[in-house]
Amino acid sequence: MVWNLLNGRTILPVLAAVVALMLALPAWAQTTGKLRVQVVDTDDLEIPGVTLILEGETMIGGAKTRTTDAMGRFLFGDLAPGSYRLEASKDGLGDAIISDIKIDVGRETQLTVTMSIGEEIIVTAKREAVDVSSTSRTQVLTKEFLQKIPAGRSYQTAVTFAAGVQEGVGGNPNMGGAYNENTYMLDGINITDPVTGTFSMNFNFDAIQQIEVLLGGYMPEYGTSVGGVVNIVTESGTNNLEYNTSIYYNNGNMRPRKDERVTSDGFTLAPTGFDSEFQTILIGAKISGPIVRDKAWFIISYQSTRSIIASTGIPQARDFDGHYMLAKLTVQPTTEHRFALLLRSDPTNIDNQEQFNPFIKAEAQDRQVQGGYTASAKWQWFLSPEVNLDSNISLQKTYIETSSVPCTHNRDRDWHQCKAGEMEGDIDWENSPRLGLGGAYNSVNSFRYYFDDRIRYTLSSKLSVLSVDDFLGGTHDFKFGVEGVQLVWDQIQGISGNAYYYDINEAAFDPQTFTNYYWLETSGPINFRITSSQYNMFAQDSWKPVSNLTLNYGMRFDSFVIRNDLAEPVLSGGLLGPRLFGSWDPFKDQKTKVATGFGRFNDTGRLGVANYTSSSGYGQKLYFGELLEGQGPSSVFVNSQQDVYFNIPKDNLNIAHDNLRNPRVDEIILILEREVIEDVALFSQMSGKFSRFMFEPDETSLIYDEDGSAIIGSRRSDVINSYGRLRTPVLAKRDYYQWDLGVRKVQSRRWAATATYTYTNATGSSQQALSGSFLNDPQTQYNYGQLNIDRRHSFKSLAIWDLPTDPWTQSLSLTFVYYDGFPVDRYYYSEASQGYTLRIRPRGTYYRFNPYWFVSIGFRQSIDVRKGKFILSLDAQNLTNNRSPDLLSSTFINSQNRLLTVSRQDPLRLQFGVAYEF
Amino acid sequence: MREHTSIALLALAGACLSGCAYDEGLIIENLKGTIKIPIEAATRTIIDEEGNATELTDPRLIGPVYLGLYPSVAEANVLERYPHPELGPQYQTDVPGDAYPYGGISVGDIRFACLEFLTCKVVSGRYADWNSLVEWFQLIQQPILDNQGVEISDGEYLRQTCYDLLNVTSDAETRITAYEDRNGDGETNELDLDFVLDDAGEYYVGDFTLWQQEFFWDQDQENCTPGLDCKGFTLWGWMDAPSSLSFKYSTCEDGLGQNIEVYDADFIGGRPQADLLNFPSIYIDDGDWVVGNPYQWDNIDARPELILDFEVQ
Known part of the structure; x- marks a missing residue:
């Protein structure tokens, strides 16, 4: 029946649109679900010609009326996540009404409707x-789930509760790969940081409708x-005016106030006198509803996030002040066309962000x-109930601007202007900065910008x-997509005066007794622009x-080019990513699944890869000198070692390998799954991911x-300068195995x-596909071994229970997470790099973190009032745990091969919240 | 339909296999071979405090062996007195040309043995255990002194010093003594060192591997497969023998290297010179042994046997 539509007046505009889009540029990802309806009689015989009326609170455009085909089937596509009601009717048969049909993003819900003569069901x-x-x-992860689990109202934390997802780095989980190999989608828009491969933006937690978490086996769309996908779908509104406001306070300072600085092997360092600190307050509001019933909906959401976080031993807390805004307008003027406009922003100020160094004076901390x-x-054109064309255009920008806290009122300087009334600070603007150990005294006159x-x-x-019949009696759901992406990375950073003065005797640094310095002169600010163009397409069925x-x-076909700051193409190609997966329900009872298959996932590279060969280098000259008297480079230093000690040219000496x-x-x-008792399924998911030809820099x-x-x-007869080369050698690889075994209710x-329960095993020579995590110098033995993402055994469980105490609703949630730790590479002193590095040793076998586990509970009390309801919440995160120091809260000291904990190991965090909604 | 399905499956299989035949375009191989050092190179006369002379033949006298891959090697001449990599052009007045190595490796490294006394005196792969190291310096009349000037007679003390200073927990991490059962006899001893005396008692024999060596060939030859029907680079090397008085190695710079700053020590650990393969003549002196017959590598699969048979005098 679909093909019948593709003729005459219809096919021409369709073809024109497809061709135009093929010539244009692309992110797809599903933001909706499907409902496959099969209508049968009491003898399981298909009933054609049944009128189906589907309505749902989240479905704009009003109820959809469709008719089953000759096989008694109909597939509703493009359904917003939510709860639906289906009414089936046919003359001579009793109506069937099925309510509370759950539609999830990316899922196909199968519904068998049984009708009988004269009997309403x-x-x-x-x-x-x-x-x-x-x-x-x-x-x-549904909205109900997200609202009830004790995840600190963080979608990144919530994602880690999904089966098979492992704790990662900086809120970026390991999802079948390294923490920075995932893709984050927001309403179908790729919001992944194009440079770091991590999440790049924030928004109101309450605006989330559902999160689809994919670890592998997903389709080209x-x-x-090359890792997992976090596909976030936000609310779009309904025909009802809804309002929600909330305030949450999270405090992690419940434990004794004195934290010690301890190492992974139990060594206790001297108390610092400064405890770690963690406090967050979230204030949010959300309003949504109709502008025109069934025609135009809106949602406006805002969240203020203020957190005060101090690492152990750092006297000045990091002050985070974020404002997250999201607005969406969805309009469906006719049944054929739907439009959606999304605007989002998350401006944030961070003071005192340098939490790694206790020596930096409070007033010298950077402001970011x-x-x-x-x-x-977005424009959706519904050509028929089975055919629709989605087109999307989007712009996403993220920015970071960092400057030292001392500001200036001098309008001739184009960086970091003081606000009205703000003190300028003690800055010697005319001279270059002086740095001691870790920038200890950069408050004297340091100034850098970024x-x-x-x-x-x-x-x-x-x-x-959708629903294309073939002559074998089967059906196909086809999707075709084209996409064009342009990525830009601009950066400028430098220091005033383009020179640093370092105290040679750093360990005994005293600003009153400066004597010897070395003087590092730079060629000027780093200023580069990296770009990438991508043209992608896919076809799937x-x-x-x-x-x-x-x-x-x-x-999937990806054509792309990444250019460095000289506009030279560093990496380009056209890549094919075939996928072939199959799922079998052997008993035809929708209770058993056997799924298997193969997929190739190509990595088109991050912008950071191209930057390896950029020539906007930080050229440096090193002078040795002795501080005498006066100010300024010319009078301060007398070179004791004949001018320049070493000279690193500004132009980058790195090259990219030809091939x-x-x-x-x-x-x-x-994948094996079986519903063993009603609503309870056992599942086993096994995956082998084999990464090859990973990016590696080597020294030529x-x-x-x-x-x-x-x-x-x-x-090169030149033992001073290093000539790097970006390669994708055959030896740069990673083998990753994961087995998830669990039960789901x-x-x-x-x-x-x-x-x-999850078992993983990760070995190889590279940690990540997207960046050179290990130097692969020719003429040295290749390093191979266990990788840091290897967290052999983990177990996580969670439960949510709504207490039957009507009219008020209470819910309890409980989570338990166990990890058996992960390996840390052994570092050795390398004369070549003048420090501790990985080179020829087998990796990952030196130390394995102790297992750790933690328990969290959540409680929600809903109180109905005359208009709307109040929701009180209390979460106790990390209620009890044995968490040992790990990379999430520690700094690894390569020279000692031990960890230094810089924030509290096991912070109990209590969160109190009040929300009101109607 | 069946035909179309087959074509589609074949296309998929082809796409899946694409990349399996990927050729990076670099010929990179682990080149392996054998080094033979005559026992004369490991023989020295030691004079004790009472003036008695003793002739020692001991593999602990074998210094680091440096191997380089060069475009070509010249015969011995008056200037160099031994076969020597040919130098490239001299670009600046009074600055000698460079031998321009394509690659190289050492057999045995100059190791930082955790005491200032031992700076530039210890080579890896020469000592069966820590006591062997301590005994050796006693044997050559230079007992090891700690940083307070106290003589060390216990190898375990030295080992613990290294473990503490380097933050390591095994001999395999220090790589100063024998640490693995290379010959598979179930024991880790002197037979697992870099060089082992052959059955005839004439040579100390050891293996070398040039890890991930990019293969270069004669640039004048065209349309050939390097390593198969093109002449490749030339393998040449020498052994740095310890000085007769200090027993330090001239290829080691004791003013550079790891900076040790702990409560009872403050010194530099030493390191090999960074241009050993570029300017070998600067570092080769009397008593060192060099390769008299360099090997021209024309087959990637070759396993050459290189003999250090030329003593520099």
């Missing part, structure tokens, strides 16, 4: 324990990610301004053609040759001794729960 749908048509390793904005416009902008332009389109078999297959290719990950999955000029740590010659009878 009214039932409540149950959420399926096993999604028999999905072939990906995925889990959807989800983009070029960061944030960004997103603007997106501006960083990252921009992503995206134009994309996706054509969905979800093919059901028979009712109990789903074949999800497709192909760079892209890293890629091949994944094989095997130096020749090393047997140990690989000292230089004994140079291939879907939400029913007021409670839900999951428990998952």
Whole structure:
């Protein structure tokens, strides 16, 4: 029936649109779900011609009326996540009404409606324990789940509760790979930081409708990610005017006030006199509703985040002041067209951000301004109930601006102007800064600046053609997409005067007794612009040759070029990413799934990779001198070692290998699931991910001794300068295996729960596909071994229980998480690098962190009032745990191969909240 | 339909296999071979405090062996007195040309043995255990002194000093003594050092590996496969023998290297010179042994046997 539409007046504009989009540029990712309806009679015979009326609170445009085909089927596509009601009717048969049908993002809900003669059937749908048509390793976090679990109102923390997701770095989880290999999507827009590969923006937690967490086995429409995908869908509003305001206070200062600085091997350092501190207050508001019923909806959301966080031993707390705004307008003027406009921004000020160094004076701490904005416009053209064309244009920008706290009222200087009434500070603007140990005394007259902008332009389109019958009796759901992306990374950073003066005798630093210095002169500010252009397309099909078999297959093509600051193409190519997955329901009862398949995921590189060969280097000249008297370089220093001691040219000496290719990950999955009792399923998900040709920088000029740590010659007759080369050698690889074994109880009878055991094993020579994590110098033995993402055993469980105490609703939640730690590489002194580095030794075997676990509980009390309700909440995060120092709260001292804890190891955090909504 | 399905599956399989045949374009191999050092190179006359002379033949006298891959090596001449890598052009007045090595490695490293007394005197792969190291310096009439000037007679003390100073927990991490059972006889001893006396008692024999060596070839030859039908680079090397008085190695710079600053010590640990392979003549002196017959590498799979048979006098 679909093909019948593609003729005459219809096919021309469709083709024109497709061609135009092919010529244009792309992020897709699903933001909706599907409902596959099968209508049968009491003898399980299909009933054609049944009128289906679907309505849902989150579905704009009003109820949809459709008719089942000759096989008694109909597939509703493009359904916003939420709860739906379906009414089936046909002359001679009693109506069937099914309510509370749950639609989740990225999922296909299957519903069998049974009708009988003269009998009206009214039932409540149950959420399926096993999604028999999905072939990906995925889990959807619903709004109910997000609101009830004690996750500190952080979507990054909430994601770590999904099965198979491991704690990562800086709020970025490991999802089948390294922490910076994931893709973050917001309403279909890629919001991943194009430089670091981490999440890049914040928004009101209450605005989230659902989060789809994918660890692997996903289809081409989800983009070029080689790790996992965090697909966030925000609310769009409803026909009801809704308002929500809340305040949450989170305090992590419950434990005794004196933290000690301890090391991983139990060594206790002297108390610092300064305890760590953690306090956060979140104030949010959200209003949504109709502008025109069924035609135009809006949502406006705001959250203020203020946190005071101090690392152990740092007297001056980091003051974080963020304002997160999100607004969305959805308009559906006709049944054929829908438009959505999304605006988002998260400006943030951070004072005293330098929490790593206790010696930096409070007034010398940097001030950072960061944030960004997103603007997106989406057009959906529904050509028929089965065919729709989604087009999207978006702009995303993030920025970081850092400058020293002492400001200036001098308007001739274009950086860090003082606010009205703000003290200028004790700055000697005419002279260059002096630095002691770790910048200890940069308050004297230090000044540096750093501006960083990252921009992503995206134009994309996706054509969905659902329910295409084939002559074998099966059905196909096709999707085709094209996308163009332009990435830009601008950065400028430097120091005033372009020179630093260092105290040679740093260990005994005393600003009153300056004697000897070395003087480091730079060539000027670093100023570069890295760009990338990408043209991507995909085609995929979800093919059901028979009712109990789903074949999800497709192909993704990524054409791209990344240019360095000289506009030289560093990396380019056209990559094919085939996917072939299948899911089988052997007993045709929608209670069992056997899924397996293969997928290739290509890495088109981050902008940071291209920057390796940029020539906006930080050229340096080193002078030795003795401080005599006076001010200024000319009178202060007398060179004692004949002018320049060493000279690093400004131009970058790094090159890219001629035959760079892209890293890629091949994944094989095997998923077994079975609903063993009603609403309870056992699952086993096995995955092998094999990363090859990962980016590695090597040093081309130096020749090393047997140990690989000292230089004994140079291939360029130049033993001072280092000539790096970006490569993708065959030896740069990573093998990652993960097995998740668990039990899942879907939400029913007021409670839900999951428990998952995860085994991982990660070995290889590189930690990450997107950056050179290990120097692979030629003429040294290649390093291979256990990688830091290898967290062998972990276990996590959570449960949510709504207490039956109507009319008030109470809910309890409980989480338990266990990790058995992960390895740390052994560092050795390297004469070549004048410090402690990884070179030829087997890696990852020196130290493995002790296991750690923690328990958190949450409590919600809903109190109905005349208009709306109040919700009181109390969370106790890390209520009890044995967490040992780890990389999340520590600094690794390479020279000693031990960890120094710089924040509290096991902070109990209590969070109190009050929300009001109507 | 069946035909189309087959084509699609073949296309998918082809796409999946793409990349398996990826060739980076660099010929990089681990080049391996054997070094033979005549026992004369490990023989020295030691005079004790009473003036008695003793002739010692001991593998602990074998210094670091430096191997370089060069475009070519010249015969011995008056200037150099021994076969020597040919130098490139001299660009500046009074600045000698460079031998321009393509690559290289050492067999045995100059190791920082955790005491200032031992700076530039210890080479890896020469001592079976820590007591062997202590006994050796007693044998050559230079007992080891700690940083307070106290003589050390216990190898375990020296080991613990290294463990504390370097933050290590095993001999394998210090790589100063034998630390692995290389010959597979179930024991870790003097037979697991870099050089072992051959059955005839004429040579100390050891293996070398040039890790991940990029393969270069004669630039004048065209349309050939380097290492197969092109002449490759030339392997040449020498052994730095310890000085007769201080037993330090001339290839080591004792004013550079790891800076040790702890409560009872403040010194520099020493390091090998960074241009040993570029300017070998600066560091080769009397008593060192060099390769008399360099090996021209024309086959990647070759396993050459290199003999240090030329004593510099």
